[in-house]
Amino acid sequence: MNSIKSxxxxxPPMVQGSICIALTVLVGIIDHFSGDYGITVAxxxxxxxxxxxxxxxxxxxxxxxxxxxxxxSALIPRQLYSTFLDxxxxxxxxxxxxxxxxxxxxxxxxxxxxxxNIE
Numbered sequence: 001m002n003s004i005k006s007x008x009x010x011x012p013p014m015v016q017g018s019i020c021i022a023l024t025v026l027v028g029i030i031d032h033f034s035g036d037y038g039i040t041v042a043x044x045x046x047x048x049x050x051x052x053x054x055x056x057x058x059x060x061x062x063x064x065x066x067x068x069x070x071x072x073s074a075l076i077p078r079q080l081y082s083t084f085l086d087x088x089x090x091x092x093x094x095x096x097x098x099x100x101x102x103x104x105x106x107x108x109x110x111x112x113x114x115x116x117n118i119e
Contacts, residue, residue, distance in 0.1 A: 013054065020050040020062055028069035040095045043070060047103045051110040059110065063103025067096045 008016065023046035031039050043066040051059035074092040 008053065016053040017050075017058070020046055020054065020058075023049055024062060024065055024069065027066070028073060031070065032073040038095070040070060040099060043099055044102060044106070047099075048106055048110070051106050056107040056111040059103065059107040063100060063107070066103070067099055070096055070099060 008019070011019075027039075027042045027046055030042065047059060047063050047066060050062040054062075071092060074088065074095075
């Protein structure tokens with residue numbers, strides 16, 4: 001396990017960013033096809049990996065991307081009858097807010113932790 005962490009930490013930042021993008025897209029696809037099952041917690045994985053690999057600023061970018069994916073996967077199938085008074089709409093807004101706060105806290109916590117020193 002430690003060798004995998006050191007291998008990924010030794011990759012160039014562009015490859016690390018690609019790994020984070022792939023994780024984000026994979027979670028978004030799973031969320032879209034899961035239907036009404038809420039897997040909002042799964043969005044924490046790409047946020048945490050991006051915070052650990054790419055730093056605080058990029059973690060916040062990935063948090064925004066995950067929020068947009070969450071909104072898209074929940075509201076696009078319901079666009080014909082979704083209104084501001086719809087329960088699904090308000091649940092999605094609350095989940096997005098929780099995900100944003102969690103992403104911000106993860107970025108703060110991981111910025112305070114020491115980064116691995118690969119030599």
